[in-house]
């Protein structure tokens with residue numbers, strides 16, 4: 288090594304402020320969300336999603352999972368919802384209060400619950416909707432990339448409304464990819480799908496993370512599937528995080544097993560009603 292060689296490590300940082308290494312890609316800090324000025328749905332919710340990770344957000348129906356995702360993507364405002372306390376940071380920058388399209392441009396894309404594709408357009412037309420204004424050649428390349436992940440969408444040239452539930456979910460994820468996101472917020476991708484399709488969709492989620500480096504915040508009621516792909520998870524109840532830990536810790540947690548991984552049809556009790564909850568929580 289020559290002493291006169293330029294020292295790359297000593298190069299001055301580029302002008303743009305960069306987040307400290309320890310800062311997660313997404314940080315939700317103690318947020319409160321209110322709908323219609325009165326209904327308090329999130330009550331001091333915090334979570335962090337590190338760059339390159341898959342993080343699961345679990346919880347029963349009505350816990351506030353979708354509200355959390357909409358607070359991040361800015362889509363809350365289309366439902367008269369508002370973040371009234373706390374803040375949300377993406378790559379070190381505050382995004383609460385930003386317009387949904389600005390948030391998409393920063394690299395966050397939400398795949399809505401219930402898929403929300405445009406039924407009277409073809410799959411390719413739906414994919415083009417997800418693309419920004421860029422060259423047609425680039426858009427075509429991205430569409431081909433989506434088809435590599437979802438080959439069967441390529442065969443479907445009819446209207447998207449006639450796709451099966453699984454194919455619609457794939458199209459919704461494909462449309463997110465067209466926006467070249469850094470972070471995808473996924474709301475219940477397994478909902479309404481057969482067990483085989485759930486496996487397929489989760490396999491693709493894992494590939495998007497590993498092959499494209501996309502960070503994913505995954506909302507699921509299917510805790511077993513979610514914890515099988517996620518590295519870390521949060522459990523929320525009534526607008527708050529009640530438990531968090533590595534996927535392994537959560538999968539082995541007695542309460543999670545009982546309430547979220549347990550048998551079907553059994554009535555889910557609340558963590559709140561569980562005397563032992565606080566004691567068990569301490570080890571996490």
Ligand SMILES: Nc1ncnc2c1ncn2[C@@H]1O[C@H](COP(=O)(O)OP(=O)(O)O)[C@@H](O)[C@H]1O
Pocket residue numbers: 322323326328346347348349350351352353354355366367368
């Ligand atoms: N647009 C809205 N206006 C008023 N209340 C809402 C709205 N959306 C959701 N809620 C309420 O917020 C709570 C959490 O809902 P949601 O975030 O959809 O939960 P989850 O996705 O965990 O099932 C529920 O009690 C729900 O009724």
Ligand SMILES: [Mg+2]
Pocket residue numbers: 352353354400474
């Ligand atoms: Mg929901």
